[in-house]
Amino acid sequence: MSVTMFHVFDMGLNLSTYKYGMPGLTAYVGFYEICSPKRGENVFISAASGAVALLSQVLKQAKERLLEFSQQPYPAPPSTVRPATCWRPDKSWFKVNFDGALFCQEHRAGIGVVIRNEEGAVIASLSQKIYMPSTVLEVETMAARRALEFAMEIGVHKVILEGDCEILIKALQSNSHSLAQFGHLAEDVKYLVSKFQTYNLSYVRGQCNVVAHTLAKIAILNPYLLVWMEDVPPDVLSVL
Helix, strand or coil: CCCCCHHHHHHHHHHHHHHCCHHHHHHHHHHHHHCCCCCCCCCCCCCCCCCHHHHHHHHHHHHHHHHHHHHCCCCCCCCCCCCCCCCCCCCCCCEEEEEEEEEHCEEEEEEEEEEEECCCCCCEEEEEEEECCCCCCHHHHHHHHHHHHHHHHHHHHHHEECCCCHHHHHHHHHCCCCCCCCCCHHHHHHHHHHCCCCCEEEEHHHHCHHHHHHHHHHHHHHCCCCCEEEEHHHHHHCCC
16 A cells, blocks of 8 residues: 555544554545455444544545535437458358367366358358366367368368467467467467468457357267267357
């Protein structure tokens, strides 16, 4: 907590012994440092003398300021509607989306992968439950590695590997070796992706990766590896 020195005669005797003196500091430290109230909590004052009386005045003034602020008319921010976009890569390219999900109570994690062709049609999808690694980034990296292995298994040669973990995508795009805990897994992904004829690494927001995320979440329902060719499970049709 920072300390500021005031000159008594500059403030007047009343302020120096009241708001900026022992009562004021006691009320401030007791309320903000010791009590540490959160928004929406109720403050109960059992007595009102000395510093406590000052605290009640501070709370009263705070309520008045909050009421005054809430009654001020503020224009609503303009809504931004983004036009719908359709993914149209070059011919013979395939987009490979991956994601992971955690099931902490079961100490398991889920991997979801969906592969689409240049028309946006699903050619294969995968859902797999695995043992839960130590960190979320390791789950995401293992999902990326499994996605590339799956793409190789079905004979895809030009891929756009797409996920919603920005840290992982940046690590895969970097030429340097990552010293993070997931670094050794990231090196596996780099090695696998280099085996494709052509590849690209892409980061997207979560709302653009819903299918892969849903596939990862439903992995908790089955202990086995599940693969769908040119299809997705019924639970995913609503978000396709």
